[in-house]
Amino acid sequence: MRHPVEEIVEVTGWTGGVRQGREWADVERDIGTTLPADYKELFSRFPSGAFRDLIVVTNPVDARTDYPRFIGEEVFGILEILADEELEYLENADYRLFPDQSGLLPWGHDGQGGMLCWITEPADPDRWRVAYYAQGMDHWREHPGPMTEVIREVLTSAGDDNIFGWTLGELPRVFRVPSIHLGDGRWLPSPEYR
Structure with missing residues (x-):
């Protein structure tokens, strides 16, 4: 079986690159954990953007990323939202939040209010599972x-x-920068990606 990152590059036809702006050691220090190797490999090839216009991700090491916003909103801000008991994201779900052992740690979203998170167990981040919260359906999938x-x-x-449980049919199999x-x-890339 081929490595998923190579297949992602092939399926999307992606030929662009990343503008290195910071080191992974700094990102991991700021988040408070070692991140999975496949995540780091993916972002050595892809900048921030959306896969098939469904999975939206931010590359924390790319120089074009607003890094304080990424850390403050996309990591710790999402954790605060998930922790808000009034919003009931974790009601009837057997999840805790990072930095607790096996806590949820966000890494992307679906652009429609759904969240993609790692389940941070076991200790080896390369073995972390993924949990997806479907906005509007009020449930998690793993x-x-x-x-x-x-x-x-x-x-x-x-x-x-x-993971979405959606019939994807003819949606274009592309990677699109912001x-x-x-x-x-027709799409116009944001100025910093042109």
């Missing part, structure tokens, strides 16, 4: 991981055999 396998499955699936939709299927 995938055995790693996160690049979740992305690969979403890119190659036509049916509902993916862009503005112009209509008629």
Whole structure:
């Protein structure tokens, strides 16, 4: 079986790159844990963007990333939202939040209010599972991981055999940097990605 990152590159036809802006050691220190190797490998090849317009991710080492926003909002801000008992994200779910052992740690979203998180157990981050919260359906789904396998499955699936449980049909199998939709299927990349 091929490595998921190589298949993701092939399926999307991605030929762009990353502008290194910081070291992984700094990101891991700021988050408070070692991150999975596949995540770091993926972001050595891809900047921030969206896979199949469904999985939206931010590359924390890319120089174009607003790093304080990433740490403050996309990591710890999401953890605060998940912890808000009034919002009931964890009601009827057997999850804790990072930094607790086996706590949820966000790594992406679906652009529609759904969240993708690692389940931070066991101690080896390369064995972390993935949990997805479906906004509007008020439930969690799990995938055995790693996160690049979740992305690969979403890119190659036509049916509902993916973490979302959605029939993906003819959605384009692309990676799109942060862009503005112009209509008629046209997209304009944000200035820093042109």
